[in-house]
Amino acid sequence: MRNETYRLVKTERLARLPDMTPPSPAAGRAPDRSRQNPRSRQAIFDAALRLVGELGYEKLTIEAIAARAGVGKQTIYRWWPSKAAVLLDAFTAVTERPGNQGGLADTGDLEADLKAVLRATVDEFNDPAFEAPYRALAIAGAGDAALAADFVTRLSEPGMRAYLERLRRARAAGEIDRDVDLRIATEMILSPFAQRWLTRNGELSHEFTDRLVEHALRGLRPR
């Protein structure tokens, strides 16, 4: 069920947050993507994701992506100004696969919905094909403020917005207290997961995310 995963980075098409809108490096440089060859585009994305996982972000080059994808490097430079732009588009393309759009599921049971999406996210982050490139990009972002801003705007904020929207609906349904700051609540759910993953200071399991959801919801419910 590949379409059911990529939860932290999905819903790319949601609007950007107004306070976080640095332009994408690719903005204004690749105006007519309809002229791209879809097969080359996919080969470039696949090569970029695999290579960054193998080499790390520092050692990744446009030349290496071109060679792995079997295209000329000018083909890449024509559409993307940098390796960061290629990678961010490659991750975004994953999130825009059919069935991977829209927000979090809303079955009317907030606890069940959060547990389900976080279990899927655990599986995703335990999959090296996803984990290695995502880790390489996270490390690169931690050391490079400009890349971090793009990473936040295009990948992590849309993912957080999906949670925020789900919590907003739960608040409207009376499942969450009106005094709760939903942004803080979202971070209390997602950040312990992200920290365990990035710093390896604890197990990433369904049991962990289930307990995390239960503990976060204790504090969110109306008193």
Next chain:
Amino acid sequence: MRNETYRLVKTERLARLPDMTPPSPAAGRAPDRSRQNPRSRQAIFDAALRLVGELGYEKLTIEAIAARAGVGKQTIYRWWPSKAAVLLDAFTAVTERPGNQGGLADTGDLEADLKAVLRATVDEFNDPAFEAPYRALAIAGAGDAALAADFVTRLSEPGMRAYLERLRRARAAGEIDRDVDLRIATEMILSPFAQRWLTRNGELSHEFTDRLVEHALRGLRPR
């Protein structure tokens, strides 16, 4: 009030967690530290922390540390097997300064104590002299599982333990529900801070940490 900071990395002398005990790279190699020249040792630590902030972990070398500290590189190799060992000892030395030991303050008011320690931590992480080397080490750990294990054991776990102990005392005093998992609770308090810092996806301010403490405590109190 320099002694009042370094909160996330303090209490190094607390026992290690039993499930996380990889040996330090320096273990067994530098048996008689009393023979070290304290002035050289401090110069080596200062040089290591400054240089890793300037160069990043990858480009840091023992030779560069020796040159900056004004000692021969054999002086360093005599006591430490690697640059990671030097850096971890340098951070540990900071946490062992007089006045910087022991756990979190316990005034009997959990909310006030957590807010105070997290405000001090915000100040610390907004100080480039601390932030740059700590970020370099975090990035290196994210990309290197062996270094991460050492980083977790010697720096992040002792810091988390100080919070755990404070929460344990609060539970004994009836401020926290007996059903709460204190490890998860600690992560819900510390991880949103650490994620904002590392990924730069939100402001690191006293206002943020105050709200974070208030939201976390909503869920911990007895019902």
